[in-house]
Amino acid sequence: MPGLFDPLELRETEIRNRVMVSPMCQYSCEAEDGLATQWHHVHLGSRAIGGAGIVMSEATAVAPEGRISPQDLGIWSDAHADALRDTTAFIRGQGATPAIQLAHAGRKASTRRPSDGGDPIHPADDDGDSGWTPVGPTTEPYPHDDPLEVEALDQAGVESVVDAFRAAAERALDAGFEIAEVHAAHGYLLHEFYSPIANTREDDWGGDFEGRTRLVREVTRTVREVWPDEKPVFVRISATDWMDDGWTVEDSARLAPLLADDGADLIDVSAGGIHRDQQVPDIGPHYQVPYAERLVEALVDSDCAVGAVGGITTPEGADEVVRNGRADVAILAREHLRDPYFTLHAAEALDEEGPVPRQYRRGF
Numbered sequence: 433m434p435g436l437f438d439p440l441e442l443r444e445t446e447i448r449n450r451v452m453v454s455p456m457c458q459y460s461c462e463a464e465d466g467l468a469t470q471w472h473h474v475h476l477g478s479r480a481i482g483g484a485g486i487v488m489s490e491a492t493a494v495a496p497e498g499r500i501s502p503q504d505l506g507i508w509s510d511a512h513a514d515a516l517r518d519t520t521a522f523i524r525g526q527g528a529t530p531a532i533q534l535a536h537a538g539r540k541a542s543t544r545r546p547s548d549g550g551d552p553i554h555p556a557d558d559d560g561d562s563g564w565t566p567v568g569p570t571t572e573p574y575p576h577d578d579p580l581e582v583e584a585l586d587q588a589g590v591e592s593v594v595d596a597f598r599a600a601a602e603r604a605l606d607a608g609f610e611i612a613e614v615h616a617a618h619g620y621l622l623h624e625f626y627s628p629i630a631n632t633r634e635d636d637w638g639g640d641f642e643g644r645t646r647l648v649r650e651v652t653r654t655v656r657e658v659w660p661d662e663k664p665v666f667v668r669i670s671a672t673d674w675m676d677d678g679w680t681v682e683d684s685a686r687l688a689p690l691l692a693d694d695g696a697d698l699i700d701v702s703a704g705g706i707h708r709d710q711q712v713p714d715i716g717p718h719y720q721v722p723y724a725e726r727l728v729e730a731l732v733d734s735d736c737a738v739g740a741v742g743g744i745t746t747p748e749g750a751d752e753v754v755r756n757g758r759a760d761v762a763i764l765a766r767e768h769l770r771d772p773y774f775t776l777h778a779a780e781a782l783d784e785e786g787p788v789p790r791q792y793r794r795g796f
């Protein structure tokens with residue numbers, strides 16, 4: 433089995449090591465226009481300097497109404513691609529692979545950013561906040577204390593979501609990204625469709641497993657269609673809803689090979705987010721890694737790789753996950769907030785050759 437510092441080849445894209453910076457919302461488009469700012473450039477750029485193999489952007493909205501908060505990053509116009517181009521060039525210049533998470537927040541859209549309290553912003557609010565009506569599989573809202581009205585997507589609405597993901601992927605490619613990740617986790621739109629907790633539709637987009645998973649599969653195929661053959665597509669899923677009668681790890685084990693058939697090259701295995709009544713287990717070290725291991729098993733007959741995320745914080749722990757084949761890539765979020773140079777420090781700890789930038793050699 434390879435270790436953390438062995439390169440990974442997906443399609444014809446070589447990734448220099450198996451550390452990925454997990455997508456992390458920065459809520460930093462202060463102008464509320466979804467355009468990348470200096471914050472995004474420096475934040476993502478520092479983690480490329482820090483040695484990670486893949487530097488993934490935060491959830492980047494494919495449509496304005498698909499933002500979680502007004503300050504989310506977006507990719508719904510050519511100007512959005514233009515604003516990201518220098519950043520992808522910089523990341524590539526450091527030897528890292530630039531990746532973008534394409535997202536639609538569904539019924540969890542239109543909330544204040546967490547640092548402003550995270551409450552829903554109603555469209556009628558007259559205090560200068562710019563809220564909007566979120567869309568979802570049904571009119572059932574996310575159970576906030578003060579829920580928003582939700583518009584149920586009709587057939588044309590579902591098609592417009594697929595079109596928005598297609599256009600976003602085309603723009604992301606134009607902006608210089610090498611990997612496109614479809615965000616289908618954490619209770620956002622695509623997860624809302626496959627979870628029986630949020631999708632009680634009776635048409636072709638709901639009902640049984642096949643109907644509920646139709647949208648995430650359609651979006652994955654659509655992104656694959658416009659993404660070049662030599663470049664990878666990832667899909668982040670919630671492996672379980674952590675709820676009775678919800679989506680389960682075994683459902684994910686059934687879905688993963690279908691997503692691989694649809695063109696996914698890596699399943700990024702997260703969990704939860706569909707409902708506030710979820711029963712989250714102890715968030716200890718490596719708390720979601722067993723789900724990734726189950727999907728490695730489910731994907732044994734395919735070329736599709738698996739990424740593990742959740743509670744991975746140490747070089748030894750990240751290396752153990754990869755070396756024992758529990759996943760192909762170790763994905764770290766909060767540890768990368770504490771240490772943008774995690775990979776360089778990990779190389780020192782594991783006695784490996786790290787990708788130290790020439791300018792930093794006197795420090796490492």
Ligand SMILES: Cc1cc2nc3c(=O)[nH]c(=O)nc-3n(C[C@H](O)[C@H](O)[C@H](O)COP(=O)(O)O)c2cc1C
Pocket residue numbers: 454455456457458490491533615617618668702741742743744763764765766767
């Ligand atoms: C500040 C912050 C922002 C996040 N934003 C996103 C996001 O944009 N997309 C996503 O899929 N997950 C997001 N997450 C979840 C992380 O990517 C990750 O799955 C989670 O934090 C568990 O990994 P960790 O234990 O390494 O932090 C976010 C997490 C944090 C801490």
